[in-house]
Amino acid sequence: MSRLWLIVPAAGQGNRMQADRPKQYLELEGRPVLAHTLARLYQAFPESCLCLCLTEGDPWFDPVWVPFTQWRRVTGGLERVDSVRNALQSIAGEADEDDWVLVHDVARPCVTREDLLALQAALEDEPVGALLAVPAADTMKRASDTGRIRHTESRERLWHALTPQGFRYGLLKKALGHASSSDNVTDEASAVEALGLSPRLVTGRRDNLKITRPEDLPLARHILAAQRENERG
Ligand SMILES: Nc1ccn([C@@H]2O[C@H](COP(=O)(O)OP(=O)(O)OP(=O)(O)O)[C@@H](O)[C@H]2O)c(=O)n1
Ligand SMILES: C[C@](O)(CO)[C@H](O)COP(=O)(O)O
Secondary structure: OOEEEEEEEEOOOOHHHHHOOOHHHEOOEEEEHHHHHHHHHHHHOOEEEEEEEOOOOOOOOOOHHOOOOOOEEEEEOOHHHHHHHHHHHHHHOOOOOEEEEEEEOOOOOOOHHHHHHHHEEEEEEHOOOOOEEEEOOEEEEOOOOOOOEEEEOOOOEEEEEEEEEEEEEHHEEEEEHHOOHHHHHOOOHHHHOOOOOOOOEOOOOOOOOOOOOOOHHHHHHHHHHHHHHHOOO
């Protein structure tokens, strides 16, 4: 039976957030973002094995935030893709080629259990792999270098890629092995696409926000509160 591995890249600096610490350690309802994200993943996949990518000697990290019994710390790389590659390397020899690997940004603490389970269910009959995504809802403009509109892009069949993104270990290893730093691989799906394959888009919730800029932290707070309110019914 194939196993489930979770890779959580958490070795970024959060430069766009302009905070006094990496954004995964900013406080959200009394806990760091990282603790929320790991708790959400644990709710859905308590039996999985977690690879947590952290910067070397990360002074902010506290293992008390990790609810998983099976987990390991992996040293992150220069870019997100390098961190994920390091995590794959760390499980070489243990993971089977057809084990599932889900990669989820630490900066997405609002992902719901329902979306996580929907993605897992979609993977069951999916040979290539799949990711959570949402259809573009705004009118999309392509800009010139000077910040003026060059043209309006059709938003038909245009999606925002979210995480988690799930692939078989063997395929993901191959895809990231082929990707070079000039390829601008900002997610796992694009590395798999570069092999000529088409991962499946699984419609997720728009509130699976990636905390990126300062205004996103209060937004995440509102989302968590609204999700809790919804659960109470
Ligand atoms: N070398 C890196 C860079 C990013 N990440 C992780 O990849 C995810 C998505 O990246 P992004 O939102 O760009 O995070 P940062 O790189 O931290 O942000 P910024 O680009 O603003 O510095 C985050 O969970 C981040 O911690 C990582 O593990 N290793
Ligand atoms: C993987 C990702 O979250 C998909 O939306 C995103 O590409 C990562 O963000 P980055 O800023 O490009 O690292």
